Amino acid sequence: MSSRSRLSIVAKDVVRVIDGRRILDGVSLEIREGEFFSLLGPSGCGKTTLLRCIAGFDRPDGGTLELDGVDLARVPTHRRDLNMVFQSYALFPHLDVFENVAFGLRLAGSSSIPEKVREALDLVSLAGAERRKPATLSGGEQQRVALARAIVTRPKALLLDEPLGALDLKLRKGLQVELRRIQSMLGMTFLYVTHDQDEALSMSDRIAVMDGGKVRQIGTPDAVYRRPADEFVARFVGAVNIVDREGRRVVVRPESVRLTESSDIVGAVDSVSYFGARSLLRVAVGDATWLVELPGAVGRSVHAGARVALAVDWNEAWPLPEGAS
Amino acid sequence: MNDRRWWLFPPIAWLSVFLALPVAVTASKAFSTAGLEALASPTTWRLVGVSTLVAAVTTVACLLAGYPVAWCISRMPERRRRWVLFLVVLPFWANLLVRTYALMTMLRPFGVLDTWFAAVFGLWHGWLPFMVLPLYNAIEKLPPRLAEAAADLGATPAQVFFKVVVPATMPGIVAGCVLVFIPVLGAFATPEMLGGAQAFMAGSRIQLAFLSGRNPEAGAAMTLVLTAITLLLLWGYRRVHRSEGLL
Amino acid sequence: MSRLATTWTLGVLVLLWVPIVLLAAFSFNEARFATTFTAFTLDWYVRLFEDRELRGILVNTVVIAGGSAVLSTVLGTMAAMGLRGTFVGKRVAAALVTLPVMIPDIVLAISLLVLFRAGGVPLSLGTALIAHTTFNLAYVAIVVAARAESLDPSLEAAAMDLGCTPTRAWFKVTLPALAPAIASGALLSFTLSFDDFVITYFTTGPGDGTLPVKIFSMVRHGISPKVHALATLILAGSVVLIVLARALAGAPKEART
Numbered sequence: 001m002s003s004r005s006r007l008s009i010v011a012k013d014v015v016r017v018i019d020g021r022r023i024l025d026g027v028s029l030e031i032r033e034g035e036f037f038s039l040l041g042p043s044g045c046g047k048t049t050l051l052r053c054i055a056g057f058d059r060p061d062g063g064t065l066e067l068d069g070v071d072l073a074r075v076p077t078h079r080r081d082l083n084m085v086f087q088s089y090a091l092f093p094h095l096d097v098f099e100n101v102a103f104g105l106r107l108a109g110s111s112s113i114p115e116k117v118r119e120a121l122d123l124v125s126l127a128g129a130e131r132r133k134p135a136t137l138s139g140g141e142q143q144r145v146a147l148a149r150a151i152v153t154r155p156k157a158l159l160l161d162e163p164l165g166a167l168d169l170k171l172r173k174g175l176q177v178e179l180r181r182i183q184s185m186l187g188m189t190f191l192y193v194t195h196d197q198d199e200a201l202s203m204s205d206r207i208a209v210m211d212g213g214k215v216r217q218i219g220t221p222d223a224v225y226r227r228p229a230d231e232f233v234a235r236f237v238g239a240v241n242i243v244d245r246e247g248r249r250v251v252v253r254p255e256s257v258r259l260t261e262s263s264d265i266v267g268a269v270d271s272v273s274y275f276g277a278r279s280l281l282r283v284a285v286g287d288a289t290w291l292v293e294l295p296g297a298v299g300r301s302v303h304a305g306a307r308v309a310l311a312v313d314w315n316e317a318w319p320l321p322e323g324a325s
Numbered sequence: 326m327n328d329r330r331w332w333l334f335p336p337i338a339w340l341s342v343f344l345a346l347p348v349a350v351t352a353s354k355a356f357s358t359a360g361l362e363a364l365a366s367p368t369t370w371r372l373v374g375v376s377t378l379v380a381a382v383t384t385v386a387c388l389l390a391g392y393p394v395a396w397c398i399s400r401m402p403e404r405r406r407r408w409v410l411f412l413v414v415l416p417f418w419a420n421l422l423v424r425t426y427a428l429m430t431m432l433r434p435f436g437v438l439d440t441w442f443a444a445v446f447g448l449w450h451g452w453l454p455f456m457v458l459p460l461y462n463a464i465e466k467l468p469p470r471l472a473e474a475a476a477d478l479g480a481t482p483a484q485v486f487f488k489v490v491v492p493a494t495m496p497g498i499v500a501g502c503v504l505v506f507i508p509v510l511g512a513f514a515t516p517e518m519l520g521g522a523q524a525f526m527a528g529s530r531i532q533l534a535f536l537s538g539r540n541p542e543a544g545a546a547m548t549l550v551l552t553a554i555t556l557l558l559l560w561g562y563r564r565v566h567r568s569e570g571l572l
Numbered sequence: 573m574s575r576l577a578t579t580w581t582l583g584v585l586v587l588l589w590v591p592i593v594l595l596a597a598f599s600f601n602e603a604r605f606a607t608t609f610t611a612f613t614l615d616w617y618v619r620l621f622e623d624r625e626l627r628g629i630l631v632n633t634v635v636i637a638g639g640s641a642v643l644s645t646v647l648g649t650m651a652a653m654g655l656r657g658t659f660v661g662k663r664v665a666a667a668l669v670t671l672p673v674m675i676p677d678i679v680l681a682i683s684l685l686v687l688f689r690a691g692g693v694p695l696s697l698g699t700a701l702i703a704h705t706t707f708n709l710a711y712v713a714i715v716v717a718a719r720a721e722s723l724d725p726s727l728e729a730a731a732m733d734l735g736c737t738p739t740r741a742w743f744k745v746t747l748p749a750l751a752p753a754i755a756s757g758a759l760l761s762f763t764l765s766f767d768d769f770v771i772t773y774f775t776t777g778p779g780d781g782t783l784p785v786k787i788f789s790m791v792r793h794g795i796s797p798k799v800h801a802l803a804t805l806i807l808a809g810s811v812v813l814i815v816l817a818r819a820l821a822g823a824p825k826e827a828r829t
Contacts, residue, residue: 333650340709532678532774535774541686
């Protein structure tokens with residue numbers, strides 16, 4: 001457990017200003033060695049800019065970035081022991097799969113290149129594709145090659161910029177599981193940028209939720225989901241009801257609400273969305289709309305227009321901190 | 326759609342009569358006694374060598390001048406890029422003879438007219454756009470973030486350029502070189518106007534052979550050599566550069 | 573690094589354009605043998621228009637360019653249509669169609685000259701017209717084929733499904749869709765003809781010269797502002813034509829004014 005406490009990437013008060021806009025507005029993070037850490041936020045929140053600053057493609061205007069305790073300010077991109085996986089893959093079109101993966105090894109003058117390449121391709125389940133050109137591969141395969149190319153040199157950390165963003169849903173789900181498997185096998189630090197909260201929740205050890213160039217909350221997926229620091233985080237990470245209770249703003253996730261015989265929360269069903277395993281109800285209660293998640297079969301028996309009573313499991317509710325926006 | 330195949334007949338017939346046939350007739354002339362004599366003569370091959378050298382020098386000069394230009398254009402913001410591209414391409418559509426004439430008037434005060442330098446400069450000037458366009462298309466097509474990915478994997482800026490950017494744009498480089506080399510090899514108006522008697526190339530030899538009326542067979546032989554070199558280059562080019570379109 | 577490339581690009585652009593701008597400027601210069609600009613005049617242009625022989629040459633140029641544009645547009649479009657899809661011998665046919673673009677001008681010119689001489693055909697405007705049509709055909713085919721490639725192949729099928737005969741379907745659906753490319757190909761071939769020197773030089777009869785051929789022979793008698801003026805006019809003419817062709821082709825991705 002002692003290695004867990006060693007720090008890999010550290011950002012202190014990082015500021016980046018582009019055209020007068022503060023894209024990064026004092027971001028501080030401490031990412032531990034071997035951690036799967038996600039930067040989650042809407043587009044334009046600064047997560048990609050932070051990643052590019054760490055990789056060395058962009059320069060912060062203020063603050064410091066460290067990798068394994070070394071200040072990165074004067075280290076050019078090609079000397080940073082970090083590799084990036086791009087959303088657009090960025091495979092070298094003139095090189096085949098083998099040579100793409102071997103690229104970093106060759107530059108480093110590494111020994112036993114064929115073995116290392118084969119091992120990396122095995123890891124991403126692409127053994128046998130060595131002599132194919134990137135243009136003949138599917139999007140998912142290209143991203144596997146990009147991943148193999150990035151991990152084969154065993155960098156101190158891997159930076160992943162929405163690597164699954166260009167793939168379709170089914171492929172994405174499969175690769176999410178695989179990425180996580182590869183990460184824990186290698187024990188490598190992964191810094192993962194995404195705007196997809198499901199992805200961040202299911203894969204990460206810890207998540208930093210960002211908005212407007214600032215970090216809103218850092219925590220485990222469970223903490224971010226069940227104990228959001230503010231309303232933005234609560235709304236961005238999953239569906240939510242925010243209600244006033246005893247003078248406090250309280251976060252109630254839809255799955256903490258169920259139908260009951262009678263209660264003081266009564267309303268008319270506005271719509272029912274059926275997802276198979278579960279159903280999502282929108283219930284109009286006075287001026288407010290409640291989101292209620294039910295097991296699929298239960299939801300199917302409810303019809304729009306029906307009057308229902310709602311029971312809330314207040315033990316699962318989370319009061320927002322006073323003064324948080 | 327397939328029943329429109331017969332539409333090919335008129336154009337193919339035209340090209341058979343006015344392209345394939347004349348090339349064949351010219352080739353047969355080259356294989357006459359006088360033609361074979363010319364083909365065996367070292368003067369002919371010296372001229373072919375000189376023309377090839379001039380074409381090669383011009384091609385390299387165009388490549389060296391054109392690559393930074395194509396690179397720079399591809400990095401420009403959309404609006405400016407259109408304008409600069411237009412400025413590069415426009416002279417390419419302007420009459421070559423007129424442009425050569427313009428160069429004559431420009432170079433004359435410097436006293437370099439009627440030299441090899443003037444001839445090569447004129448050829449460079451005339452065919453540079455042929456180089457820039459394919460280069461630009463190739464650089465434009467590079468996947469985004471390619472240079473960053475290479476730097477990220479440990480390549481220095483020079484390594485990024487020579488190990489990734491140049492090889493990845495090789496199809497454009499080859500296309501540009503073919504597009505410059507072939508016409509320059511057969512050029513005759515430009516070297517004659519700018520290089521005078523000094524810049525005597527294969528094209529001038531052909532012109533002289535036919536228009537002075539003396540020894541057209543030798544001219545046919547030279548034409549055949551140029552055609553052979555061209556076809557060889559095109560064949561090689563097609564092997565390297567498998568394209569989907571007609572070109 | 574990028575500033576160096578920008579400076580370089582600027583330098584190359586200046587080298588490309590300086591001679592052209594100088595030429596145009598000196599065509600308005602009063603002095604005959606000056607290397608400096610003395611006074612503005614339109615005199616050289618007036619003299620140009622008074623030149624009767626030149627007017628005949630202009631007519632020749634336009635007749636060859638116009639005639640070959642019409643012929644090559646029809647033949648080139650047919651070639652592009654016939655080359656759609658895959659079939660046995662396509663590579664050979666495609667190579668033949670594109671060859672005139674690839675071989676040096678002088679090879680095409682000399683080969684045709686040899687053919688005409690061998691067949692006892694005297695050189696004339698007609699022989700030049702044939703030569704121009706041969707190389708323009710290739711350009712039209714390439715332009716039209718590029719456009720046809722982006723055409724939805726089920727368009728004609730849809731038209732036939734709605735009751736058109738195949739021929740009607742082509743005229744009703746494909747032709748209108750290809751019209752901009754065909755028009756652009758026609759203008760392109762007019763421009764190429766208009767500008768051509770080498771092929772015309774070898775395949776036209778004596779006294780049937782075109783403007784570029786005339787310039788070539790005028791240059792032999794020395795540089796004069798009158799040639800400047802003629803060259804400037806040709807330049808302006810080609811520029812107008814090419815801008816028009818681009819606008820017609822509707823190529824928004826590339827340069828347009």
